[in-house]
Structures are given as structure tokens and as C-alpha cells.
Amino acid sequence: MTTSYKERLARRLTWVTSLIILVVFGIIYFVVSYTVVHSQDRELLLEVEEHSDEIFLVNGEIRFLNKDEWQEQEHSQIQLNPIFIEIVDLEGKSMDRSPNLGENHLSFYPERAGTKEAWTLKTGSREVRQMQVPLRYAGKTEGYLLVAQSFDDTRELLTNLRNILVLLYPVILVSLFLTMKYLAGKSIEPIQKIIQKTNQISQSNLNERVPLPEQNDEIGQLTRSINELLSRLEQALVREKQFTSDASHELRTPLAVLRGTLEVLVRKPRTSEEYIEKIGTALGSIDRMSAMIDQLLALARVGVGGEEFLEEVELHSFTEETTLKASRDSGRKVLFKSYLQIPVFVQINEKSLSMILNNLIQNALKYSKEDTEVVVSVGIHQGHPFISVEDKGRGIGKESLEKIFDSFYREPDVLEEVIPGTGLGLAIVKKLALESGIKVEVQSEKGKGTSFTLFFEEDILSKS
Ligand code: ADP
Numbered sequence: 001m002t003t004s005y006k007e008r009l010a011r012r013l014t015w016v017t018s019l020i021i022l023v024v025f026g027i028i029y030f031v032v033s034y035t036v037v038h039s040q041d042r043e044l045l046l047e048v049e050e051h052s053d054e055i056f057l058v059n060g061e062i063r064f065l066n067k068d069e070w071q072e073q074e075h076s077q078i079q080l081n082p083i084f085i086e087i088v089d090l091e092g093k094s095m096d097r098s099p100n101l102g103e104n105h106l107s108f109y110p111e112r113a114g115t116k117e118a119w120t121l122k123t124g125s126r127e128v129r130q131m132q133v134p135l136r137y138a139g140k141t142e143g144y145l146l147v148a149q150s151f152d153d154t155r156e157l158l159t160n161l162r163n164i165l166v167l168l169y170p171v172i173l174v175s176l177f178l179t180m181k182y183l184a185g186k187s188i189e190p191i192q193k194i195i196q197k198t199n200q201i202s203q204s205n206l207n208e209r210v211p212l213p214e215q216n217d218e219i220g221q222l223t224r225s226i227n228e229l230l231s232r233l234e235q236a237l238v239r240e241k242q243f244t245s246d247a248s249h250e251l252r253t254p255l256a257v258l259r260g261t262l263e264v265l266v267r268k269p270r271t272s273e274e275y276i277e278k279i280g281t282a283l284g285s286i287d288r289m290s291a292m293i294d295q296l297l298a299l300a301r302v303g304v305g306g307e308e309f310l311e312e313v314e315l316h317s318f319t320e321e322t323t324l325k326a327s328r329d330s331g332r333k334v335l336f337k338s339y340l341q342i343p344v345f346v347q348i349n350e351k352s353l354s355m356i357l358n359n360l361i362q363n364a365l366k367y368s369k370e371d372t373e374v375v376v377s378v379g380i381h382q383g384h385p386f387i388s389v390e391d392k393g394r395g396i397g398k399e400s401l402e403k404i405f406d407s408f409y410r411e412p413d414v415l416e417e418v419i420p421g422t423g424l425g426l427a428i429v430k431k432l433a434l435e436s437g438i439k440v441e442v443q444s445e446k447g448k449g450t451s452f453t454l455f456f457e458e459d460i461l462s463k464s
Contacts, residue, residue: 006184014177041118051115057142079120084148106146127151206234246408254285295424302431323376326361339379345462352432359387359425368393379391388453396444
């Protein structure tokens, strides 16, 4: 069985607090016991000093300074807190003792004779605190004076205190545990609300949000983070839906053309010229579909497939090779210009960079006239290496500049003129560039031309 978080929290807090309370109780007991015993010892010392001035041992005989005082009630009657006195010779043999001792004797400890220390011992059924001092006469120790006082009251006080503390300890622990559990439960209540709400949110009601608590504390921040995550998920889902519907729409058009063409063909026998023309149209539709499927696959592959394989790519030679190949394949003038003084290396996936650059060059060729040239340059601008692709073609309208990187977006006049394309090339460029650490900038003027520039971010430059 798993214990709930509030239970664990309460247990841990109780555990720590119980140790602290144990230490505090120990200190209380120690301080009280030290103070009480110490004050009794002081009292005892006063008695010892008082009596050692009154009693003398002279050549083995006891003499009193004031006999009446010695016989004072204190030492002869059984009082609540009486003083017991005993005089012993050098061997510890009892010479005289106060009548309140009855049959009992105080114990003589020769090793503690001159220390003025007190200790606790039992005489008969009573516990006493005793002190002993040597009795001197003419500089010679003649015997010892043992003075004791009942320890019963002090023992009772200490026992009571100990019992109270021992009884109090479990009571405090239990009430502490229950209070902690209650407080822990109260403090995780908002989290339970969050759990409840998030459990209710599914794909169908992804627009719902977790209500924000009143305070902007950690729980408020957690709620906000969850809501932001939900927003991102919702947007991704909307984008995905849009993408799927656009993709099926775009594929349906060439399919419809293909179907229509074939239907016309089978309706009646045709001349071979007609067959050639219609089959040409059908092949065009198939080419369009397969180009679109290729691009859809390329787009789907970006960002999937785990770790990217990064290589050191030298910008000058890479750009020059790509440009020459594009020029050869298209039969158009694609010029290469380099403004680099030294070789510049970037850490990048070469395939991705090649796909980005080729897409831009193909667009530049597609959207400009046959007799115009396309210029591909490489250089450094404000510390950032760049590759740019410039054409003197139809240009892009201001209102379209924001949208050209969206999947399936094509400018209306491009659609009207039936320039072949899928509207996916720049979406692929955008995704690959983002993944590779490249910033894409576009400048264009309608009717004059367009320039796309790839800026390489600092963190992908190779330090050499
Ligand atoms: P496609 O070229 O297949 O239509 P892209 O995503 O590559 O798709 O481009 C999106 C749109 O951006 C194009 O349809 C076109 O309207 C515009 N465009 C892109 N490159 C250029 C360019 N060099 N000159 C003019 N228009 C361009």
C-alpha cells in the first residue's frame, strides 16, 4: 500500500519535531535537576560550615561550643526536611550522632573527606544528600563531621517532572502528527484540484484551463505552467489538423485531374496525339503528387529520428559546390560570390543545410525569368557568417512575407499562373533552419526580386 503525500509529509515533520522535543525535554530535566540539587547542596554547605564551627574533637573527645544549639529541635525531632549529623573518628567509627538518625548511620567515605562535595545515599529507608568535613584541632585532623539532609522532596520533584515529561511526550507526538496531517492535507488541497481538473481535460476539451488559485505562489506558478502547456498542445493539435486537411486537399486536386483525364480518355477511342496529350497531363498530375508526397515526408522527418549527426562544414566550398551543381542541373546562370577572407566552419548536419540551400535556389530559379541570373553569396555580417540567395524575379507581396513559411501557402498570383509547386518548400526550410541553429531573413520587392539570407548562430560556429 502506498502512503499518501500528506501522510509522508506529516510523518517526516513529526519525526523531526519529536527528536527536537526529546532534546528539549532532556535539557529541561537536566537543568531543573541540576538547579534543585545545586541549591540543596548550597544549603547543606551552610549547615556544614555552621556546625563545623560549633563542634570540636579534642584528643578523641567531642566538645560543643554551644550545647543548647546542638540539641536544638532541628536535629532531635523528625521534621519534614531535617538535618542529620554524625561525628566519626579517623577510622570512620561513629562517636556521636543526632537523635533523628535513630538506628541509622551516615556513611563515611575517607576519599571524599576534604572535597566539600555532596552525594546522594540511602540511610535506612530514606534517601539523603550528604557532605563531610574534617574536624581539626591544633592543625591536626581528629575526626570527621558528616552532615546530611533529606533528599525526599527533591527526589519527589524530579520524579514528578520526569513522569510529566514522559506522559506528555506521546500526547504531544500524537497531537503533532494529527495537526501536521491536517495542515499537510490543507496545503495540498489546491494540487488535488489541479489533478481533478487535468484528469477531466482530454483532446475533446483541450480549450479548458485549470482555474488559477488566488495567490501567486508556487502552486499558482504550477497552474500557469500547466495552462501554458495546454495552450501549446492545443495550438499543436490545431496546426496538425490544419496540416492534415491541407495535405489531403492538395493531394485531392491532382488526383481529380488524373481521374478526369483518364475518364475523358476511356469515354471513346482517341487519336494518338490526343492520347499523348492526355497521358502527358496525367503524368504531370502524378509528378505533382509524388513531389508533394516527397516534401510531406521530408517535412515529417524534420526533428524526428533522435540525435542529429553534426559535421564540420566549410561554408565557402560547400556553397560553391551546391551553386555549381544547381547551375549545371538547371542550365541557368547561378553565380557564386564569396566575401570570406578565411575559411569558416560550422557544426551542422550537411544534408539539412544542403536541403535548405537547394530549396532557396530552386525557388529563386522558379520565380525568376530564364534570362535573369541568380546570385548565391557567402560572407560575414556583424560577426555572423551568412549565405544569401538573390534573384531578380517576380518578388513577394508585403502581405505574403509573413505567410510564405506556412505549410501549403502559395501567393495567389503564383496559383493563378499555375507555377508548379506544393507550398511546402519554405515550411521545410523554416523547420530545418530552426533545428540547425540558422536564422532565415527575407527581403523582397514585388516585381523586382527577392533575397533570402541564412545567418548562422554563434553556437554552431566551429572554434578553430
Ligand atoms: P512552392 O515554391 O512550392 O510554392 P514554397 O514554400 O517554396 O512553396 O514557397 C511558398 C511561396 O512563397 C511560393 O508559392 C511563392 O509565392 C513564394 N516564394 C518563395 N520563394 C520565392 C522567390 N524566390 N520569389 C518569389 N516568390 C517566392
